[in-house]
Amino acid sequence: MSELPKTFDPAEIEQRWYAHWEANGLFRPDRPGAEPWTIVNPPPNVTGSLHIGHALDNTLQDILARHARLKGKDALWVVGTDHAGIATQMVVERQMGLHQQKRTDFTREQFVEKVWAWKAESGGEITQQLRRLGCSMDWKNERFTMDEGFSKAVLKVFVDLYNEGLLYRDKRLVNWDPGLGTAISDLEVETREIAGKFWHLRYPLADGSGFISVATTRPETMLADMAVAVNPADERYQALIGKQVRLPITGRLIPIVADEHADPELGSGAVKITPGHDFNDFEVGRRAGIEARDMLNMLDAKAQVTQTADGLIPADLLGLDRFEARQRIVKLLEEDGVLERVEDRTIQTPYGDRSGVVIEPWLTDQWYVDAATLAKPAIEAVRSGKIKIVPKTWEKTFFNWMENIQPWCVSRQLWWGHRIPAWFGTVRETDRGNGQPGPIFVAETEEQAREKMRAFYGAEYDQLTFFDSSQDALMWADQAGNDPFYPRFVYRDSDVLDTWFSSALWPFATLGWPDAPSPFIPSEVEGQAANAALGVSTSLDTNGEGAALQKAPFVLSEVEGHATNAPPGARASTALSTSGEGGASRPQLHGRYPNDVLISGFDILFFWDARMMMQGLHFMKDVPFRTLYLHGLVRAADGQKMSKSKGNVVNPLGLIDTYGADALRFFMAAMESQGRDIKMDEKRVEGYRNFATKLWNAARFCQANGITASTTLEAPRADLAVNKWIIAETIQTVQAVDLALADYRFDGAANAIYQFAWSRFCDWYIELIKPLLGQMDAPATGPDADETRAVAGWVLDQILVLLHPFMPFITEELWSKTGARASELIVAKWPMADARSIDPEASKEIDWLIRLVSQIRTARTELNVPPGARLLLFASVAGAPTRNRLERNIGVLSRVARIEDISFSPVPSGGAMQIVVDEDTFFFPLEGVIDLDAERARLTKGIAAAEKERDALAGRLGNASFVERAKPEAVEKARADHAEKTAEAERLAAALARLG
Known part of the structure; x- marks a missing residue:
């Protein structure tokens, strides 16, 4: 047992222990015969770097993974990265731009080769950062959504869905990013409020009998209008339904149709319909009988005006950018006398989150998945409880979206990604x-x-x-x-697949599906060739990319020295699971599918979580995970969403540098309350660093007083009340943590162990046992001292194990330094919550003692009793049980409450401090200790001042004008100040009452 340094240095400990864990394979699932437990990480973009959301998500996952190991399970945390089609292609193209190169200067194969080279050199930054956070992932089997084995699964899924009629090619509107030249998902669209205009136009009736008014925020799209819609119940337009209007500029005739999309209460009640450039209009056009192939498209891929099928767009508009065209068209409309008026209006405008370009609804041929069909089993899985969503409040949102799901566009116009087969x-x-x-x-x-x-x-x-x-x-x-x-x-087909399509296969394709052997359980495969189960090779030619995809140096270290072909006996079962008579799932892929739990931000519930449910249920015939835990966002201290533009982004690596990974992790866990976002509070992180320091100092105290590692998992035998009490407190804490983690109450688990370790063990127990241990230069001996050292060592061990999932670095260091161990803490055993070791009477006595000491300390502080003054305690009205307790604990009271002696005689006359604990009143004469009159005057003056401020604040808060007009933060501060002054007045009044 080596001596602990005086100073706790997180940086040195973190680097040393993580290297040890990883080098010794302690993150690997290697417990033959143990219950398998599996979780997969949401694969971060290969271009990414650790942000505060990653820190939260991965901390919660690591807590569960480390807890599962400590519970004796064969825990596997699958790790990997997403190829991130758009983001990665942008990064590489940006680098090429520094050398005055463009993607189109190269062949597709040459460009893809450059991307692989970039990935090999720079694509692992975030995985190193996850290590700094302490994530205990199975790095030996790190996956990538473009590695060969995974690519094979992606291609199989595409082909199978196509052959089953669940994947098809169709012409529909998509979110088109003209800057990137590709369709993008809703998740990649950022809506901003911008100052815009609302143009009111007159469309003349073809028969010359008048006109109909419409309004638009995008007047340029009138070149591709195909109808004007009015509500069938709008009496103003009944006679016009079926008639035609002649479009200005092009002169094209379009019909007036009836559709409930037109709201009689908005504007004129008539709406121009441009099905090729508006999502709502697309549906109106289809209801009006217009086929998608016949819908007009007036923009090209760069959002420049192009000729429509009828050839009626004037030549001087062709080739103009959409916004240049807008100005020109508005001028033409004004010249034609059909521009009624223009309003200023705030417009909700979609932007590409990466390109910063306004998104255009664009009609184009893309590949789609029949999401509505695939969604039905997923809906039933949640409804029946096969998938449990935590917190349950998200179920309503899930059902609403899934029951109204639209076809899923899965093609992207990129070069980097899984090329469509x-x-x-x-x-x-x-x-x-x-x-x-x-x-x-x-x-x-x-x-x-x-x-x-x-x-x-x-x-x-x-x-x-x-x-x-x-x-x-x-x-x-x-x-x-x-x-x-x-x-x-x-x-x-030159398109590639949406990255969400491939990541939807993550729970089973990472485990070797469809036909690769599982690499995770060596005992279940023949020989060490199981390591080849990744299906990784230096040749990635299976997706038709040819030699360009042979450049994948990132995989060499993962398969170096292992056989390239696994024996037949190593193949994982690909048999589809079916529900048995009892409805239970049959595990697949060596018990790793279904995964046990998925941790995810609520913001990707539909983009990733729901799609994993669809694909998993379709291809594996079972749910991908049994529990889906959805956490909130980490927001700035003022509650605003973090963004670079606001300048309120918090760098988790900076917090780790300052306070250590353990402190950041514990903050994340302690603040993670189901259904609520987390407000970033650096002071709280600092506070948890102080918690780590307090635990460090408590371990040093134990070490200095001969307290060493426990030799048993069970609690030691104890006769002393203080030891029985701390054993009971330990067991109750284990129970609380077990229950909280079972319910995914991360805050409840963290706060239970925090309160026990800080208050019960470090503050009270250590203080209470000091008389039993003697002095460091003269340590106590005998049965009581031996018992106390054994119990203290056992309790410290339980704290380290309970705290390890939350604060792995400091706990592993203390575990190694406080005695001889059979194993590292990461693979130790979780404590047993054996209620038989609880002694209720001992717990009651020590709880009473703590309340008594706390009351004495509080009263001394409130009445300005000098810290060194030793007081007499009079308990003349106490009953026999209380007297016995006082006599048994006189040594403790003398030490921790500065009590000179205890008397059961009547209280002498004069001023005395009074406290009440349970049914007993205790008196402490203060004559000659403090100036009683001066103290009464001080307290009376303080009460008056606090009440005056309290009442003034109450008056302000009672003023409706202040509450309604003041800034929210000013109102909140007034409420907090009022509560503070109210509590101060009550506290001082109680102190005055103590003087009798």
Whole structure:
């Protein structure tokens, strides 16, 4: 046992212990025969760096993972990163820009190779930062959503869904980012309020009988209007339904249709309908019988005006940026006399969160998943309790979204990502020009696609020419014209899959699905070749990217020295789970699926969590996780959402540098209350650093007084009341922590161990046992001292184990320094909550003693009794049980309450301090100790001042004008000050009453 330094240095401890844990494989699941327990981390973007939300999310996961290990389970925390298609491509293109290079200066293969090179060199920053936080992840099996094994799962899922009719190609509106040139998800759209305008226009009726008024915030879209909608119940327009209006500028005739989307109470009650550029209008257009292929699209991929199918847009508008076109069109409308008026208005405007460009609803061909069909089993899983959502209040939101879910657009116009495994065949000459699509061949590999082509084309297969993009293929097709002898062309879809599509497979594709062996349980596979189960290879050619994807140096260290092919016996079961007669799930993938729990921010409930449910239930026939825990956001101290633009972002690494990882982790846990966001409070983090220091000093006290590691998991035998009491307190704390963690009450668990360690053990127990231990230069001996040292050592051990999931570094260090151990703390045993060791009578006596000492200390402080003054305690009215307690504890009272002696005689006359504990009143004569008259005067004056301020604040708060007009923070401060002054007046009045 080495001596603990006087100073607690988190930085040195954290670096040393994390390196030890990882180097010795202590995060690896390696407990044959133990109950498997599995959690997967939400894979952070490979481009990312640790932010405060990551710190919260991963702290909660680590608490559960470390707790599961301590409970004897074979805990696996799957770690990995997401390839982050848009973000990663932007990073690499930005780097290329520093060298005056553009993506289009290279072939697709060359660019993808550059991305792999960047990932190998710079793509692991966040994983190193997770280590600094103390995350006990299985780094030996780190996954990446573009590694070969995972890519195989992604391609299989795409192909299977397509073959089942659950994935299809369709023309619909998407969120289009003109800056990035790709469709994006709703999560990547940021809505901002901007100052805009509302243009009111007159559309003349085609028969010359008048006009109908409409209004718009985007007047440029009138070039692609296809209808005007009025509410069928609006009597003003009944006679106009079915008539036509002539659009200004283009002169195109469009119908007036009836649709409930038009609100008679808004504006004129008539709405212009542009189905190719507005999500609501798209649905109105479809209800009006307009097919998506016939909807007009007036913008190209860069949001510049392009000619529509009718060819009526004036030439001088073509090629203009949408906002330049807006100015020009407004001028033309004004010149035509159809611009009625313009209003200033605040507009909710969508922006791309990465590009900063205004998002355009754009009509384009994309790949979609039939989310409505896949959502049904997920809805039932939550409704039936197979998936438990915590807190339960999120269920209503979940059901509302899932029951109204829209098709999921899964294609992105990028080069980096899982390329869609679809090949488009030739449009036969007889169908050219009439809009008929060519055949689509969907397959996991190009060779499988070619087999489908051979079957489709027969002898004509030899005439096919293969291209890598539609642009190249169409160029050759234009040259071919209708020449029946010209070779037909086939091209690969150039789009990639949305990263949410691949991450939706995370709970099972990371475990080796569909056919790779599981790497997580060596005892269940043949030999060490199980490490090859990652399916990782230096060749990633299975997705058709060719040699460009062979550059994956990041995987070399993960598979170096291991067999590249696992034996047949190592293959994981891919049999689909079914519910047994009792409704229980049958574990798959060596018991790792379903995962036990998923920790997630509520903001990705639909983008990730729900989609994992859909894919897991569809492909594994079972839920992906049994419990979904949704935590809140970490907000700034004033409650505002953190953002770089506001300058209120908190860097968790800076907090770790200042206070240590343990303090930050404990803050996150203690503040994580179900259903509530966390307000960042650096003072609280500092306070938990002080908590760590207090525990450190308590361990040093124990070490200096001969208290060492316990040799048993059970509580030692105890006869002294103080030892029986602390054993009972320990057991009750174990019970409280167990119950809190079982209910995912992280704050409850953290606060239970905090209060016990700080107040019960460090403050009271150590203080109470000091007389039993003697002095360091003359340590006490005998049965009482031996018993106390044994109990104190056992209690400290229980504290270290209970606290380890929350504060792993300091607890592991203290565990190693306070005695000989059979193992590191990370793999020790969780305490037993054995209620048989609780002695109620001993607990009552020590609780009484603590209340008595606390009351004495409080009264002394309130009445300005000098700290060194020793008082007489008179208990003349106390009963026999109280007298016995006082006599048994005179030594403690003398030491911790500065009591000179105890008397059961009547109280002498004169001023005396009074306190009441339970049914007993105790008196402490103060004649000659303090100036009683001066003290009464001081207290009376203080009471009057506090009451005056209290009443003034009450008057202000009672003024409705102040409460309604003042800033919220001013009102809140007034309420806090009022509560403070009220409490002060009550405290001083109680102190005055103590003088009798």
